[in-house]
Amino acid sequence: MSKKERQQQLLHIIDGNPFVTDRELTRQLKVSIQTIRLDRLELGIPELRERMKQMAEHSYDQVRSLPPDEVVGDIVDLQLDRSGISIFEIREEHVFSRNGIARGHYVFAQANSLAVAVINDEIALTASADIRFVRMVRLGEKCIAKAQVRSLAGRNGKAEVDVFTYVGEELVFQGHFVVYRSAIEEYSEGGNRSADRH
Amino acid sequence: MSKKERQQQLLHIIDGNPFVTDRELTRQLKVSIQTIRLDRLELGIPELRERMKQMAEHSYDQVRSLPPDEVVGDIVDLQLDRSGISIFEIREEHVFSRNGIARGHYVFAQANSLAVAVINDEIALTASADIRFVRMVRLGEKCIAKAQVRSLAGRNGKAEVDVFTYVGEELVFQGHFVVYRSAIEEYSEGGNRSADRH
DNA sequence: CTACATATTAGTACCTGGTTCTAAAATGAT
DNA sequence: ATCATTTTAGAACCAGGTACTAATATGTAG
Missing domain, CATH: 1.10.10.10 (Winged helix-like DNA-binding domain superfamily/Winged helix DNA-binding domain)
Incomplete structure (x- = not known):
């Protein structure tokens, strides 16, 4: 050899x-x-x-911010029931190798994870979402997703969360998520975040 | 002290x-x-x-289980520009360990991958989507996603694809995808699909 | 074959951040 | 003053290396 x-x-x-x-x-x-x-x-x-x-x-840099295993992207700021910010860098494994463009579901996953994380409830489940990929994201770009809770129905109700994802100043993704809280009987997407920062 | x-x-x-x-x-x-x-x-x-x-x-245990590979789900049938079927089994790495419920973005990823794959074009990009998680999906369940192309604008136009995902007879997810073809200037989600089942 | 370069192996001293063990000294309580 | 607890000291040893020197193999061109 x-x-x-x-x-x-x-x-x-x-x-x-x-x-x-x-x-x-x-x-x-x-x-x-x-x-x-x-x-x-x-x-x-x-x-x-x-x-x-x-x-x-x-991993410590990530862990210190929030539970990384349940979430795509690093949540760097979180005000439960209010807003949150997450950072996700597009790496090799997230893009189409042919052209270096990020697969949409990673961008979606970041936003979805954040939308679920920002809802302060034992079990939060995404019920539906209306999303738009505004511009494509390339290998190496850092996606900064900002979530804002728009409405909070009482316990066992639904919350609405808007997420905007930026690369630098540019909007690349926007989504409107309807998240059910403690509605275990129906609807997918679980979420255990309950403010358990490390 | x-x-x-x-x-x-x-x-x-x-x-x-x-x-x-x-x-x-x-x-x-x-x-x-x-x-x-x-x-x-x-x-x-x-x-x-x-x-x-x-x-x-x-952290290594987590990293290795996070992003799997290229297309999510096995495409078992594909009529380009018409319809397609993909199968995806929910495994350990796709669920919240706490409750065994699938993370929503994997279910989305399967549908998204299929919607992009079914469009017969060099470059297909998801522009927007309207999705609904109808019921949660559990560890071990097999998701069968069926895509139907609803409208096909000419080259460089947008196509609309409906995807319904079932576990057995039960509908678990539905999504309406707007997919741009060869519209590289804008909108995310690239498409190297050419039936690349892993 | 010889000469030279490159690659490989050997060996030693030294480093960090400890463990393990023994033993002396300090501190406190009765 | 006596005893137990706590603290400190010191030496030997360990893993998993680095840094350096030097000898040996192996290949390659003339």
Whole structure:
């Protein structure tokens, strides 16, 4: 196996499992640990601990704002029952590889997640939505979604939330969401956010 | 300051900044590093590296389950410019772990993918949509989305597509999509579909 | 074949941020 | 004064590296 092949392999292994140590890599690639380390050096791959640190810091930046697993996009500001702001960067996995244009459902998912998150209720479910993709979004662009609660029917009623998503100053998406609260019997889209910031 | 007070302080500091080393803690709490370590031992707080590792692993579990791949749902039948059918099974990664209810944007994504796929054009972009989540979808349910093209404006015009999604006989989602064809200047949602079932 | 370059391996010293253990000193309570 | 608790000190050791030097392999051109 050539050096280049091995380095490609190495990239692939670490990509597939960032928690691998150099010692484990020697076993998988059948070269000495020094070679592994030279390879990492050439490829600019930091050591295991640094990789874990970066992942931890990255997730912490997100976690400190809100529960990331339930939500697409990072919610950076949230006034329950009032308004909220979320940021979502369009990456490789969100676009059509052919032209680098974001798939609409990611843009929708960000807005939808935010609309559900901003409603202060144990269970919030999107009942319906009226949406418009104003302009296409490209790879690398940062979508900033701003939600405003327009009306709040009492408990077990429906709330209306408007979401506008911008890239810079430009409006790229707008949506009007009707969100049911505690209406478990019907309508999809659950939501457990109940202000559980970390 | 009593031992208990100090340990409360220590908890608070680490909670506020999990990336703090024992050495930094000695500075803040004005006790020796051994005391810090005894405190961590008593409180069951792991060392810095272990804390970072846990955060990294936690975020990695989430990241790997978040964005699946290209088109959502398997397109099993497609008559371009006419109709199409796609099947999508709701799995673990598509639901809120708390209650097993599908996240709305996956149901939307299936319908959206299908609406875009059914339009026979190099570039198809969702311009707007009017959608309704009729009933929630649960873990394990198979969503069958059926798309019907309602109107087809000439090239560079807009097409209208209705999508109805069923679980068994039950309607769970309906959507009316306006899809632009070759209208690259405006509107989001690209379309590389050419029946690219994964 | 020789000479040279590149690639690989080996080995040592050193680093951070700890753990584990032993033991001495300080502090407090009775 | 005595005893228990708390705190501090110090040394040995560990993982998973970095940084550096140096020897050995391997390939390649003349």
